[in-house]
Amino acid sequence: MSNQAQEAREALGARLRGFRKDAGFASGRAFALATGWQESKVSRIENGKQNASEDDIRVWCTTTNRSEQIEDLIATVRHIDELWLEWRRQLATGAEKRQQAAIPVYSKTKVFRIWHPTLVWGTLQTSEYAAETFKQVVNYYEIPDDTEAATAKRLERQQYLYRGDRIFNVLLGEQALYSNFGGKEVMKGQLDRLLSVMGLARMSLGIVPRSAPLRIWPGNSFSMFDDKLVLVETFSAEFSVTQPREIELYAKAFALLKQSAVYGTAVRDLIFAAIHHYDRMSTD
Incomplete structure (x- = not known):
């Protein structure tokens, strides 16, 4: 992945981490329990090691009472995807x-x-x-x-x-x-x-x-x-x-x-x- 795409993904992860902490989930484990996800998935998304899907964004924002951010963050996810274009699609x-x-x-x-x-x-x-x-x-x-x-x-x-x-x-x-x-x-x-x-x-x-x-x-x-x-x-x-x-x-x-x-x-x-x-x- 290009550095630009990776930096954007890390920035998104940091923003989501902030949402989690502001909502009172002190740890990734607590958030994982609330969402039914694996703790490792929470960590990978927050640290920019895994792409967050549009559904992930919806769940994250709903769980942290940030539903008003869903549209903006989904646009961010789509922009990250556009930085890395699959040849098969092109x-x-x-x-x-x-x-x-x-x-x-x-x-x-x-x-x-x-x-x-x-x-x-x-x-x-x-x-x-x-x-x-x-x-x-x-x-x-x-x-x-x-x-x-x-x-x-x-x-x-x-x-x-x-x-x-x-x-x-x-x-x-x-x-x-x-x-x-x-x-x-x-x-x-x-x-x-x-x-x-x-x-x-x-x-x-x-x-x-x-x-x-x-x-x-x-x-x-x-x-x-x-x-x-x-x-x-x-x-x-x-x-x-x-x-x-x-x-x-x-x-x-x-x-x-x-x-x-x-x-x-x-x-x-x-x-x-x-x-x-x-x-x-x-x-x-």
């Missing part, structure tokens, strides 16, 4: 809708900071490479197959590489050059694409070599949009970071990752080495 109708949602964010952003340790950033992908990633998304999440539409929508983001005065700071792990999506020909096409975008005026493409000394652990991929939003992807969910203090941590992480990166000719050498690797492959 992708319920296929992958295209999620790709469409990214376009307004891209159109407003002036400075991009992108970190992908194991695959090529979506906006730099070829159509063949993107299609292979979407096929995996469809199979993994068992969602409707709209690979073609999702790929087209992802490629639509590439217009922003050439329009306006946007700055793209992109870091890839060396593994991204070797993570095989679609076989040798697809990968060679994708690597050639990276060579071509390196020449764009406002594109800074760095690679963190696999043996480079690291100043911070690689962690998950993340995308920073100005200093306003960070999107972080995991297998189960994508979460949005908007709290300034948290965004500063991602900016710091990006700066530390940059210290391990190479640029220019060294990046070309790494890409050519990866192309040579695929040239030597006899089959896909």
Whole structure:
């Protein structure tokens, strides 16, 4: 869970603890007896270790004579849930809708900071490479197959590489050059694409070599949009970071990752080495 969501959950727990004590329940055990809950559940909710459900809020507020707070606290619970969006819910109708949602964010952003340790950033992908990633998304999440539409929508983001005065700071792990999506020909096409975008005026493409000394652990991929939003992807969910203090941590992480990166000719050498690797492959 993101720090922002966790902090909100802890704040809710502290507020509920205050309600309990104000109502005369000196201990979590006494409150558990009154509600028929396990004492451990009371403790987990109060300490932000467990999400309170909407029904939990109703019971808590009714038991502590704070019924007037039910509506407000249920809104708080729903807000916490929104900070952590399940992929299955986002992708319920296929992958295209999620790709469409990214376009307004891209159109407003002036400075991009992108970190992908194991695959090529979506906006730099070829159509063949993107299609292979979407096929995996469809199979993994068992969602409707709209690979073609999702790929087209992802490629639509590439217009922003050439329009306006946007700055793209992109870091890839060396593994991204070797993570095989679609076989040798697809990968060679994708690597050639990276060579071509390196020449764009406002594109800074760095690679963190696999043996480079690291100043911070690689962690998950993340995308920073100005200093306003960070999107972080995991297998189960994508979460949005908007709290300034948290965004500063991602900016710091990006700066530390940059210290391990190479640029220019060294990046070309790494890409050519990866192309040579695929040239030597006899089959896909």
